[in-house]
Amino acid sequence: MSFDLRTFRDTLGLFVTGVTVITTRDEAGAPVGITANSFNSVSLDPPLILWSVGMNALSLAAFAQARAFAVHILRDDQAALSQRFARSGTDKFANLKIESGLHDVPLLPECAARLECLPYAQHPAGDHILFIAEVQRLASDPDALPLVYHGGRYAELADKPVSAF
Numbered sequence: 001m002s003f004d005l006r007t008f009r010d011t012l013g014l015f016v017t018g019v020t021v022i023t024t025r026d027e028a029g030a031p032v033g034i035t036a037n038s039f040n041s042v043s044l045d046p047p048l049i050l051w052s053v054g055m056n057a058l059s060l061a062a063f064a065q066a067r068a069f070a071v072h073i074l075r076d077d078q079a080a081l082s083q084r085f086a087r088s089g090t091d092k093f094a095n096l097k098i099e100s101g102l103h104d105v106p107l108l109p110e111c112a113a114r115l116e117c118l119p120y121a122q123h124p125a126g127d128h129i130l131f132i133a134e135v136q137r138l139a140s141d142p143d144a145l146p147l148v149y150h151g152g153r154y155a156e157l158a159d160k161p162v163s164a165f
């Protein structure tokens with residue numbers, strides 16, 4: 001390898017992403033959630049998305065055996081919610097209002113978009129597990145602006161048109 005881990009992370013950080021919180025329930029029925037920016041689109045027909053979970057994540061087992069999960073695309077005023085679901089070993093759902101989705105998946109009512117999914121495939125990939133899922137239900141707020149993640153920091157979209165080329 002001709003680069004170190006830090007350089008690899010910094011380089012990937014140049015790729016701008018949105019931020020999601022992905023939720024499910026564990027075997028005991030407790031709500032589980034994790035902040036993830038590895039979310040991406042895969043296929044339109046069937047409608048498939050992907051994301052990956054680190055092998056060290058406490059919620060990995062719950063997602064590996066989940067009957068369903070929900071991807072919440074966060075709004076630009078939801079950085080605190082992202083931080084909440086990025087703190088391992090805490091009660092991430094404390095005082096949060098949740099609704100019930102497909103297979104009783106906990107849904108966060110406020111977000112830019114919500115995708116309720118069924119598992120489609122799982123692949124170990126290095127120190128992560130890749131999850132591919134089929135979207136069953138969609139909800140979105142057409143007026144919401146997304147939370148942005150870039151270079152390890154949160155950002156907002158600048159509403160600045162790129163010059164035509």
Ligand SMILES: Cc1cc2nc3c(=O)[nH]c(=O)nc-3n(C[C@H](O)[C@H](O)[C@H](O)COP(=O)(O)O)c2cc1C
Nearest residue numbers: 035036037038052053054057058059086087088089
């Ligand atoms: C913006 C952001 C994006 C993240 N994306 C991912 C991701 O795609 N996959 C992942 O496993 N962890 C990701 N993390 C880290 C997890 O959210 C964090 O490790 C979390 O504490 C894991 O929770 P758990 O141990 O309760 O499962 C991200 C964190 C932040 C702040």
